Each structure stands twice: as structure tokens, then as C-alpha cells.
Amino acid sequence: MSLTDLEADASLPAAGEVAAAGPIQGRSPWQLAWARLRRDKAAMISLVVIVLLIVMALIAPLISKWIGYAPAFGDRKLGITEDGLPVGLNGHHPLGTDRLGRDLLVRAVYGARISLIVGLVSTALATILGVVVGAMAGYFGGVVDTVLARFMDVTLSFPYLLFAIALAAAFGASTPLTIFVITFFSWASIGRIVRGQVISIKQREFVEAARSLGASNMRIIFIDVIPNLLAPLIVLATMTIPVAIVFEATLSFLGAGIDPRTPSWGNMLSDATETYQVAWWTLFVPAAFLLITTLAFNILGDAVRDALDPRSERLFAAQKAGRKKKKK
Amino acid sequence: MSQSGDALVKLEGVYKHFPIKQGIFFKKEIGRVHAVDGVDLEVRRGETLGIVGESGCGKSTLARCITGLHPITKGRILFEGQDIGNKPGKQFRRDVQMIFQDPYGSLNPRRRVGSIIGDPFDIHGTASGAERKRRVQELMELVGLNPEHYNRFPAEFSGGQRQRIGVARALALKPKLIVCDEPVSALDVSIQAQVINLLKDLQDELGLTYIFIAHDLSVVRYVSNRVAVMYLGKIGETADGEELYERPRHPYTNALLSAASVADPDAAEQRDRIVLIGDVPSPINPPSGCRFHPRCPKAQETCVGEVPELIARPGDPADHLTACHFPVEAGEHLARETAAIEQLSTEPTLPSA
Numbered sequence: 001m002s003l004t005d006l007e008a009d010a011s012l013p014a015a016g017e018v019a020a021a022g023p024i025q026g027r028s029p030w031q032l033a034w035a036r037l038r039r040d041k042a043a044m045i046s047l048v049v050i051v052l053l054i055v056m057a058l059i060a061p062l063i064s065k066w067i068g069y070a071p072a073f074g075d076r077k078l079g080i081t082e083d084g085l086p087v088g089l090n091g092h093h094p095l096g097t098d099r100l101g102r103d104l105l106v107r108a109v110y111g112a113r114i115s116l117i118v119g120l121v122s123t124a125l126a127t128i129l130g131v132v133v134g135a136m137a138g139y140f141g142g143v144v145d146t147v148l149a150r151f152m153d154v155t156l157s158f159p160y161l162l163f164a165i166a167l168a169a170a171f172g173a174s175t176p177l178t179i180f181v182i183t184f185f186s187w188a189s190i191g192r193i194v195r196g197q198v199i200s201i202k203q204r205e206f207v208e209a210a211r212s213l214g215a216s217n218m219r220i221i222f223i224d225v226i227p228n229l230l231a232p233l234i235v236l237a238t239m240t241i242p243v244a245i246v247f248e249a250t251l252s253f254l255g256a257g258i259d260p261r262t263p264s265w266g267n268m269l270s271d272a273t274e275t276y277q278v279a280w281w282t283l284f285v286p287a288a289f290l291l292i293t294t295l296a297f298n299i300l301g302d303a304v305r306d307a308l309d310p311r312s313e314r315l316f317a318a319q320k321a322g323r324k325k326k327k328k
Numbered sequence: 329m330s331q332s333g334d335a336l337v338k339l340e341g342v343y344k345h346f347p348i349k350q351g352i353f354f355k356k357e358i359g360r361v362h363a364v365d366g367v368d369l370e371v372r373r374g375e376t377l378g379i380v381g382e383s384g385c386g387k388s389t390l391a392r393c394i395t396g397l398h399p400i401t402k403g404r405i406l407f408e409g410q411d412i413g414n415k416p417g418k419q420f421r422r423d424v425q426m427i428f429q430d431p432y433g434s435l436n437p438r439r440r441v442g443s444i445i446g447d448p449f450d451i452h453g454t455a456s457g458a459e460r461k462r463r464v465q466e467l468m469e470l471v472g473l474n475p476e477h478y479n480r481f482p483a484e485f486s487g488g489q490r491q492r493i494g495v496a497r498a499l500a501l502k503p504k505l506i507v508c509d510e511p512v513s514a515l516d517v518s519i520q521a522q523v524i525n526l527l528k529d530l531q532d533e534l535g536l537t538y539i540f541i542a543h544d545l546s547v548v549r550y551v552s553n554r555v556a557v558m559y560l561g562k563i564g565e566t567a568d569g570e571e572l573y574e575r576p577r578h579p580y581t582n583a584l585l586s587a588a589s590v591a592d593p594d595a596a597e598q599r600d601r602i603v604l605i606g607d608v609p610s611p612i613n614p615p616s617g618c619r620f621h622p623r624c625p626k627a628q629e630t631c632v633g634e635v636p637e638l639i640a641r642p643g644d645p646a647d648h649l650t651a652c653h654f655p656v657e658a659g660e661h662l663a664r665e666t667a668a669i670e671q672l673s674t675e676p677t678l679p680s681a
Contacts, residue, residue: 205434209497212395214421215451227438 033231036307043303046296053293057112064106067094071110071263074100086279096281098271104285107263111286114175114264115293119245122179126186126244127237131229133187134194135221139202149195155188161254168256178257182244190236197232201225231308238301242294249290265290335406336505336537337371337394342403344386344393348612362611363389365561366403368638371505376531376538378552378569380545380584384608386561387541388429391509394539395426407505422452425498429510431490435482441468441493442478448500467496471526488519495526499534507539512547524551545588549573554647557581560611560619563638567648577641577648577655580620618653626654 037043056063064070074080078092079101086097095105137148164181171177201207202225210220251257252266260267268286276283344364349355363386371377381387392398394405396416405412412420428434435444446464449455455463465475471492482490491511498506508527512520528551530536542548548555549569556566557578565578576582583602604623609615615622621631630653638651 205428205430206436208392208397209426209428209434209494210447210451212397212421212424212426213448213451213497213501214418215447219451223439224436228436230438 033304033307037303040303040307042299043307046300046303049292049296050300053112053296054116056109057116060106060109060113063109067103067106069093069103069106071106072102072261074102076101079103086275086282088279088281095285096279098268098282099275099279102263104268104281107268108265108285108289110263111265111268112289112293114258114262115245115248115290118175118179118182118248118258119241122182122186122244122248123237123240125179125183126240127190127233129183129187130190130192131194131226131233134191135198135225135229137191138195138198139217139221139225141199145195148191152188152191152195155184156192158185160185161250161256164251165254165256168251173252173255173257173259175258175262178248178251181251181257182247185247186240186244190233190240193232193236194229197229198225201228235301235305235308238297238304242297242301245297246290246294249286334373335370336373336408337369337539338406339367339369339394340404340406342367342369342390342393342405343401344389344398345401359612362561362614364393364400365611365614367558367561367563369556369563369566371537371539372554373504373537374531374535375553376540376551378548378555379539379541379558380543380548380555381558382543382584382608384611385558386611387543387558388509390558391426391507391539391541395424395507396420397426418452422448422501423504425501425503425506427491427494427498427506427508427511430514431487431494432482432514434494435490437482440479440481441473441485444482445493445496445500448497452501454501463500464496467500470499470530471496472522486519487515488522491515491519491523492526495523495530499530502534503536505537505539507541509541510543511540513542513544520547527551545573545585557584560608560614562619563649563651564620565648565650565652566638567645571645571648575644575648575658577644577650578620578652579624579626579656582656618651620652626656628654630654 060071069075069079075093075097079087079097081087086099086101087093088096090096093103093105095103095108097103098107133148133152137145137152160181163185167177167181198221207220207224210224215223248257248264249266249269252260252264253270255270257266258264260270265286269283269290272283272286342364343362343366345360345362347357348359348361350358365386367390369377379387379390389398393400396412396414399414407420407424416424435441442461442464445467446455446460449460449463461478465478468475468478473489473492473496477484482493485493491514494511511527512523515523524547527538527540531538538551540548540551552569554566555569555572557564557572557580559580565572565576565581567575572581573585576585579602583604586602602625606623609619609622615632617633618624618627618631618636621627624631634653636651636653638649640646640648641650641652641655644650
């Protein structure tokens with residue numbers, strides 16, 4: 001990833017200057033990236049989907065009230081057939097119910113809360129940890145690097161599912177434990193990338209310039225190095241969120257994640273294993289939510305990367321042009 | 329070195345070797361790059377010392393040693409009589425600044441110009457807030473930038489303007505010495521002249537001392553009071569600017585000067601070009617004796633075995649120092665002798681090689 005090279009933007013503000021007849025407006029690299037991102041339709045749709053999901057998660061209690069069922073309430077009158085099977089999509093239960101007669105829409109909306117919280121919090125923690133450890137390893141080099149880099153390698157080579165199941169068995173499945181497990185297994189891959197980027201950035205002359213001015217190591221890391229990492233970090237974080245969400249669903253599905261009584265997409269999928277042969281929607285609803293969410297984050301992550309790295313955009317344009325030529 | 333009375337910087341036997349390491353866990357040193365290999369040098373207050381030499385001769389490493397960016401392997405660097413050691417203090421960081429070669433790489437692309445130039449004030453806590461902004465804008469004006477461009481990013485400036493930003497940053501703390509590491513070699517020729525004149529004007533105005541590193545001989549001639557010629561980590565010859573250009577004693581200096589382009593095409597055709605044989609030997613395994621002997625048209629047995637001292641040769645002024653056993657006499661034509669003199673070797677003659 002060569003995302004740090006935003007000075008490739010050098011040509012772009014100049015283009016802006018030519019267009020503006022009035023006062024020249026300098027645009028920061030972030031403004032330029034945002035302008036590029038806005039032109040990307042798929043990214044904008046994904047962004048809308050993500051915002052809707054967040055809104056939905058926030059107003060989950062309102063949705064629950066509007067439908068008329070609490071997430072843990074098993075509706076024995078209308079939610080279960082006479083044979084004791086889940087009911088399908090109908091006016092009372094828009095997305096049907098599960099084997100206990102609980103409303104799937106309400107549960108999915110509450111599940112979104114868990115998924116988003118776990119996804120965002122563990123990504124944030126993993127990013128902070130990865131940046132700190134990766135930056136230390138890359139910047140200081142030598143023994144510090146050897147120790148930290150090997151530690152990252154060890155973390156990455158852990159059998160994470162075994163570890164997670166063992167922890168869940170020892171401490172009991174809970175949300176904080178899930179966040180811990182996901183963070184623990186995500187930070188090292190971020191740390192590795194950060195380390196590589198820091199090693200390349202610290203060779204640049206502006207870091208030497210800061211050193212010759214007498215700047216402390218911490219000042220150089222936080223003021224000169226990390227801001228140059230923000231672009232790849234944003235991309236990495238957007239790409240880590242869906243991974244964390246799927247990770248959470250996997251752990252919950254195996255009973256090693258969120259408390260099984262709490263509605264989460266993984267728990268719902270787990271429940272569905274007993275009923276999906278007779279009631280497809282019990283599997284379909286949580287799976288669809290999971291799919292849409294991860295897809296939206298992934299598309300957005302890709303688009304953010306393109307927006308922050310103008311050269312990859314140009315490469316893409318060149319490929320397109322090449323394809324057109326071939327057609328002719 | 330004779331008059332050390334007003335020496336601002338003095339280098340005494342400075343060595344900088346970079347170890348070459350191999351291995352994954354336990355790194356073993358398998359060799360060393362002799363980037364700077366025993367340099368004695370003196371920079372006087374208020375002067376400009378030019379350091380010339382071809383790529384890879386250790387000029388930039390020497391510059392980074394003087395500014396304390398590289399800890400030195402051996403020797404002493406005295407700044408105002410004080411040994412700076414390997415951990416230079418804050419005062420030294422204020423007094424010695426550096427201007428870098430690459431105006432694109434030396435400015436953080438993520439930060440606005442105002443905060444780049446204001447960095448020294450933050451780091452040394454000398455000014456903040458409105459005071460800092462005022463001083464940054466003063467500096468921008470001083471180096472010929474529009475102070476209203478305070479909030480722009482480096483990407484919005486041309487190469488020459490960026491180099492001016494670098495100059496402004498170097499001036500912020502009112503330093504005594506500025507080490508310019510090829511400050512103009514990345515710029516267009518017309519811009520080069522502007523930046524060089526800016527540096528000269530600032531020197532007159534602020535009483536600065538420069539160490540000016542370049543491989544462009546005419547630029548060095550224009551800015552420098554004294555010139556040192558470097559070859560493979562060692563100083564070959566130092567003298568007052570005009571003296572060195574008019575009466576070069578070291579064969580390498582002669583070759584270097586003969587290779588410089590001359591504006592007059594007729595004159596260019598007339599003069600002798602000394603074409604050296606082979607490439608610069610590897611600094612990992614430098615030649616014995618005189619570093620230049622494998623390529624020197626005047627080399628003899630002595631040159632292979634004995635390292636020539638950097639001293640004033642008979643007939644030279646006291647501060648014209650040459651590290652050569654057989655310095656070039658006036659009127660001697662090296663170019664014609666190139667073929668006549670047998671090359672002793674073009675490879676390093678160290679026994680371990």
C-alpha cells in the first residue's frame with residue numbers, strides 16, 4: 001500500500017487553481033479525497049446503508065415498540081404455529097419469528113446494536129494498539145523491533161477459535177470478552193502494516209529535518225509520522241470493521257461470543273440451525289443483515305482507499321481505457 | 329589547520345562507518361561502509377565552506393555527522409570549542425540547522441506551511457500562539473514567500489518555493505551554522521540562482537556560517553570562500569575558493585575541474601579533459617594508501633602503501649592543503665599522461681579482498 005504518498009495530489013490543487021478565476025482556494029488532501037469519494041456511487045450507497053443501520057440500531061427500542069414485541073418476548077399466540085413451528089412473514093411479524101416465537105425483525109435490529117458496538121469498539125481498540133505497537137517497532141528498530149515484531153507474529157499464529165472457545169469456557173460468554181478476543185486477534189495485522197509504513201516514512205527527509213531541529217522521538221512519531229499514516233489507517237479500519245462483525249457472529253454462532261440470551265446476529269444464526277429446514281427465514285434474516293452490513297463496509301473501505309490514493313484511481317482508469325480499446 | 333582562533337566548527341579525525349549486517353535473529357557484521365574515513369576540517373565563523381565530490385563520496389554523511397543526525401564512529405566534532413558528542417544538546421540543535429536536498433521530501437506533506445516553519449518555535453518553546461504566527465510570517469517574508477500562504481500545504485508550492493520554506497524553517501531559531509546538503513541540485517537552473525542568491529543575502533544580513541555541499545562546481549565556486557574536495561570519505565584538498573580553482577594540486581581536483589562544463593564552447597574544446605579510468609571503488613573495501621591511486625594518472629608505488637597527509641605542499645599558501653604525494657605542478661598536463669602512466673591496479677589492493 002502506498003497510501004501515504006498523498007503528495008501525488010500535487011497536480012490536483014493546481015487544476016483547481018486554474019478553474020477558479022476568483023480567490024484561490026487551497027484544498028487540503030482530505031477535502032480532495034472527500035470530493036473523490038462523493039463521486040463514487042457504490043460508496044455513497046454503502047455509506048447510506050451504514051448510516052441507516054446505525055440509525056436503526058439507535059432507535060431499536062422504538063422499532064420494538066412500533067412492532068409491539070420485545071426482543072426476548074416469545075409470542076405464543078401469533079408467533080408459533082399449532083405444531084410449534086416458527087411463523088413466516090406476516091402482518092404481525094414482518095420478518096417472521098424464530099422457534100420460540102420471538103420477532104425476527106426486532107431481534108435483528110437489536111442484533112445490529114451488538115454487531116456495530118462490537119465491530120466499532122474492537123476495531124478502534126485494535127487500531128490504537130496496532131498503531132502504538134507498530135509505530136514503536138518501526139520507529140525504534142533494533143531490539144525493540146525484533147521483540148515487538150516477533151510478538152505480532154506469535155499473535156497472528158495463534159489458533160484464534162480454540163483460544164476464544166477456551167476463554168468463553170473459562171470466563172463465560174459475554175460482550176466485553178468478545179471485544180477483547182476480537183481486538184486481540186486483529187491488532188497484530190494492523191500493527192504489521194503500520195510498522196512497515198513507519199519504516200518507510202522514517203527514512204523521509206522531513207523526519208530527519210524534525211530530528212535536526214531537536215524534536216523528541218514522541219513528537220516525531222505523533223506529529224510527523226502518524227499523520228502520514230492516517231490514510232492507510234482509515235482504510236484498514238474500514239476493512240477491519242466487517243471482519244470484526246463476522247468474527248463476532250462466528251464466535252456467537254459457536255456459543256463462544258455474546259451471551260446466548262442477548263439477540264445478536266450470530267446467536268440468531270445459531271438458533272436457526274434447528275429450524276431452517278422448515279422455516280428458511282430464521283436463517284435468512286440474520287444472514288441477510290450480516291451480508292448487507294459487511295458488504296457495505298467492504299465497498300466503502302475499497303472506495304475510501306481509492307479516494308485517498310489518487311494513483312490507484314488512475315491505474316483503475318487506465319485499466320478501463322485498456323478494456324475499451326480491446327473491445328474496439 | 330593554522331588559524332583556529334575563530335573556528336566555529338572543527339572536525340578532528342571524524343570517522344563514520346556503517347556496519348553491514350546479515351542474519352535474522354543474531355545480526356552478524358559482515359562488513360562496513362567507510363562513508364567518512366578520517367576527516368579533519370575547520371569552518372570559520374562567517375565563511376562558506378563548500379564541500380564537493382562525486383556521488384557516494386560521503387559528503388551527505390559528513391553533513392549529517394556535523395548536524396548530529398548520525399552519531400560518529402570515531403573522532404571529535406567541536407562546535408564553538410565544545411565536543412558535541414553523540415547526543416547533541418538543545419542549544420546545539422538551535423545553533424546548527426540543516427537545509428535538505430529534496431524540497432519534496434523534506435517537508436511533511438500532511439502539515440500546513442505555517443506549522444512546518446513554526447515547528448522550531450514549538451520544539452524549543454520560544455514562541456507560541458499569535459507571537460509564533462507573527463514570527464513565521466516574518467520568516468516567510470524574509471525568504472520571499474507570501475505570508476498569506478501561511479495555511480497552505482507544501483503540495484501547493486513549486487520546488488523553489490518549497491526550498492524557501494526549508495530555508496525559513498532553518499532560519500527560525502537564528503542559528504549560527506547552516507549545513508546545506510545540496511540545497512539546489514533538485515531545482516531548475518533559473519530557480520537555483522534565486523535560491524543561492526537568497527542564501528547569500530541571508531548570510532550578509534544575519535552573519536550566518538554555511539557548509540555548502542554540492543556536486544556542481546560552478547555553484548560552489550560562486551558561494552564559497554573555501555572549498556574542500558572529498559573523495560571516498562576523505563578530504564583530498566582544501567583551499568580558498570579561487571586558489572583551488574586556479575591552482576588545483578590534487579590530481580583528483582584537476583580531473584573534477586576539467587570535467588565541469590564551461591559556458592564558452594570554443595574554450596571548452598581547447599581545454600584538456602582528464603578522463604579517469606574505472607569507477608569509484610567501493611567504500612566497503614576502499615583502496616590502500618591514497619584512496620585515489622587506482623585511478624590516478626600520477627600514481628606510483630608510494631601511493632599504494634602510504635596514506636598521504638593533508639598538509640600544505642611546498643610552494644602553496646599555508647591554508648592550501650593537499651593530500652597527495654605527488655601534487656600536480658602548474659602547467660602540467662595530466663590528460664596527456666593518462667595513457668603513458670601504467671595503472672597499478674583498478675581494484676582495491678587490501679589483502680582481505
